[in-house]
Amino acid sequence: MSSLTFKHFYPTFQAALVNCASMMRDHGRFVFDLLEGTRTYFEHDDETYVHCYQPREVEEIVAAAGLRVLAFDRVVHGPGPNQARLLVAAGR
Numbered sequence: 001m002s003s004l005t006f007k008h009f010y011p012t013f014q015a016a017l018v019n020c021a022s023m024m025r026d027h028g029r030f031v032f033d034l035l036e037g038t039r040t041y042f043e044h045d046d047e048t049y050v051h052c053y054q055p056r057e058v059e060e061i062v063a064a065a066g067l068r069v070l071a072f073d074r075v076v077h078g079p080g081p082n083q084a085r086l087l088v089a090a091g092r
Contacts (some may be wrong), residue, residue, distance in 0.1 A: 004085075007035050011047045017065040017090075029091045030067070034058065036086035045092075053086060061092060062090045 006013035009062075020030055037052030055072055062069050073087040 004033055006032055008079055012051060013063055014061045014064055019063060021065040021067050028092055029089060031089050034086045036084040058088055067092060
């Protein structure tokens with residue numbers, strides 16, 4: 001499970017997911033959340049990378065890791081930017 005860790009991997013979280021998938025059992029599940037949107041940027045410190053994702057991009061990354069998206073859900077924590085979370089369940 002990832003709690004918004006994947007949003008910071010540059011340029012995407014694909015390599016991390018491939019690594020996780022290599023350790024999954026046949027019927028394993030991996031649940032993680034991402035920031036939802038189309039923005040990719042560095043924070044004001046010019047070091048902290050943030051990547052927001054759309055479901056289609058997530059499906060492509062998950063498939064490249066040899067997994068498939070089992071479900072998406074969306075949670076909005078409040079008004080303003082970066083408040084929408086894209087919840088993803090993936091498996092073999």
